[in-house]
Amino acid sequence: MIELYYWPTPNGWKISILLEELGLPYTVHPVNITKGEQFAPEFLKISPNNRMPAIVDTQPKDGGAPISVFESGAIMQYLAEREGKFLPSDVRRRVAVNEWLFWQIGGLGPMAGQAHHFRNYAPETVQYGIDRYTNEVARLYGVMNRRLEGREYLADEYSIADMAAWPWVLPHKNQGQDLNDFPNLKAWFERVGARPAVQKGKALGEELREQNPITSEESRKILFGQK
Incomplete structure (x- = not known):
């Protein structure tokens, strides 16, 4: 099972689309970036750069302990290599x-x-x-x-x-x-x-964007005033 820490943004969609293309089961954990949830200590353990997306693979192929991955490119390479799809061996x-x-x-x-x-x-x-x-x-x-x-x-x-x-x-x-x-x-x-998987991955969490628009001064400070 893949635990997906996610918010519906272009970088988030990259991972939801890939998971849909791979047909992997996953559980979504919304990280509300408009409310500062990306700074929560438990999330920083997975994503020390306080950015989503991030994943935790609870059942890695080597049979060992769960593997957490942050940074969208690293996640995409990890998942593609895990499943042997969308990243050629040649x-x-x-x-x-x-x-x-x-x-x-x-x-x-x-x-x-x-x-x-x-x-x-x-x-x-x-x-x-x-x-x-x-x-x-x-x-x-x-x-x-x-x-x-x-x-x-x-x-x-x-x-x-x-x-x-x-x-x-x-x-x-x-x-x-x-x-x-x-x-x-x-x-x-x-x-x-x-592609159906792209459409499904893009649609993931649409309601979250609608319910949490970037309009308040507080949300802008959280998103654009980080130091």
Whole structure:
């Protein structure tokens, strides 16, 4: 059984989508980031960076003690290796998947997150920040668009790289992007989004977002004022 510590955000969706694709049984433990539950001592034992998602594998394949994993990329690699799916054993194909997985973790996610912040959550308009990150996301979308020319998926076969990138393209409008400007990316986005497991993983905890909007001053302090 996989214990999933989760909140419905792009990084959370990466793991819920993968779990659905793998067909693994899992239990959800919501970590309400708008109320500061990511700072609870019991959660920090699992995720010392006070970020979700995190998992605990209560029945690891080696038969030993439960294994906890934090950081979404590490979780995806762990689960894919555990099940022998979506991360090829062939060295060249595996390298391609890992390249695009880490590209998302180091580039697309952080830049898209900053664009989203300056465009939607900053208390005052900072045009330089808006332009800087909106333009960088456009550049990264362009990288994906070129990569996907003549390909259905980022590493040719559907993999954890696609599952990692898709949730960060989902809020493209909030990042100031029009997918019509990136036809190969748009086709990929629709192709991945049509998968039943992706739809189910994305839907996990939708009611939590609706019940806990990031609107109060206290929630903003918790999310954007951490030191």
